[in-house]
Amino acid sequence: MNPDPSASVQRDSDGRLRHLITLEGMSRDEIVALLDLAQFYVREPGDLPARDQSLAGQTVANLFFEPSTRTRVSFELAAQRLGAEVVNLDMHSSSRVKGETVLDTIYTLQAMRADILVMRDAEPGLPAYVARFVAPHVSILNAGEAHLSHPTQGLLDALTVRQTKGDFTKLRVLIAGDISHSRVARSAWQVFKSLGVAELRIAAPADLMPNKNEFAGARRFENIDDAIRGADVVMALRIQRERIRGAQMPDETSYHRTFGINAQRLKLAAPGAIVMHPGPMNRDVEISSEVADGPQSVIQRQVANGVAVRMAVLATIARNVQARRHFQ
Numbered sequence: 001m002n003p004d005p006s007a008s009v010q011r012d013s014d015g016r017l018r019h020l021i022t023l024e025g026m027s028r029d030e031i032v033a034l035l036d037l038a039q040f041y042v043r044e045p046g047d048l049p050a051r052d053q054s055l056a057g058q059t060v061a062n063l064f065f066e067p068s069t070r071t072r073v074s075f076e077l078a079a080q081r082l083g084a085e086v087v088n089l090d091m092h093s094s095s096r097v098k099g100e101t102v103l104d105t106i107y108t109l110q111a112m113r114a115d116i117l118v119m120r121d122a123e124p125g126l127p128a129y130v131a132r133f134v135a136p137h138v139s140i141l142n143a144g145e146a147h148l149s150h151p152t153q154g155l156l157d158a159l160t161v162r163q164t165k166g167d168f169t170k171l172r173v174l175i176a177g178d179i180s181h182s183r184v185a186r187s188a189w190q191v192f193k194s195l196g197v198a199e200l201r202i203a204a205p206a207d208l209m210p211n212k213n214e215f216a217g218a219r220r221f222e223n224i225d226d227a228i229r230g231a232d233v234v235m236a237l238r239i240q241r242e243r244i245r246g247a248q249m250p251d252e253t254s255y256h257r258t259f260g261i262n263a264q265r266l267k268l269a270a271p272g273a274i275v276m277h278p279g280p281m282n283r284d285v286e287i288s289s290e291v292a293d294g295p296q297s298v299i300q301r302q303v304a305n306g307v308a309v310r311m312a313v314l315a316t317i318a319r320n321v322q323a324r325r326h327f328q
């Protein structure tokens, strides 16, 4: 039984990835292949970025109905560096505000021969819904779906851990913060589970802890000091204010004191532990500036890997769609 319908919607009838909507249901081999291709696109800081023509002649449209800096820009750069034409829709002035349905916006882009639509939206289920209606040459890439899924973030997190810590099966990974509202936490959990990490921990204040039926197999902590002890990877997450109503909203100063990742707490982690954050950071709330800018932080590396991972996903999807066309 497949618990997540998005996992089957994203494949063509031969089982190839045609859309990327969730990491749920992706095999270890499939993830490793994407990470290997992403690594091929990684360059040292200061070197010219990787480029090829995997997307020559194709058009990529970015549709972000929620704010984004890193994800939108990195999808744009990734597509350009693979030779695609890129359009960015300004969602505040798009026709959705005039009452047009998302599907009508999608059909409009499709009629203009957009091939890959990169979508971010606050509504759960939208990417999978749209994927059911698009023409055979069109792919949907999920760039952040409500609190549920952010697959390219999960992949870039995995790539960053692989580069800095190596063998996943020896690692204790901690995800700390507002787990309940975080799509980053869910995609990280899915990818680290597939890659076989030794131990996955989630830590959150009681109000921000997800339901018991989620994050199967993860160890749960409400005390950050207990959670961080011996961890090899510490991922700090922002409080998702935009998804929280009223009483659940913690006070920032007391949150930092009781739950923030600071230098003193980081000493409890394993020697050489890395610190991650998907951004945007709220400095001195979920993470202290000292830690964010400190020697154990790999936050800028995550950003750099974001472009490489998105190039790998775009190139893979384009190749799969081409392969299908050839055999039809």
Ligand code: ASP
Pocket (backbone or CB within 6 Å): 144, 150, 183, 184, 237, 238, 278, 279, 280
């Ligand atoms: N940028 C990430 C996301 O879109 C993390 C965050 O917003 O806190 O989910």
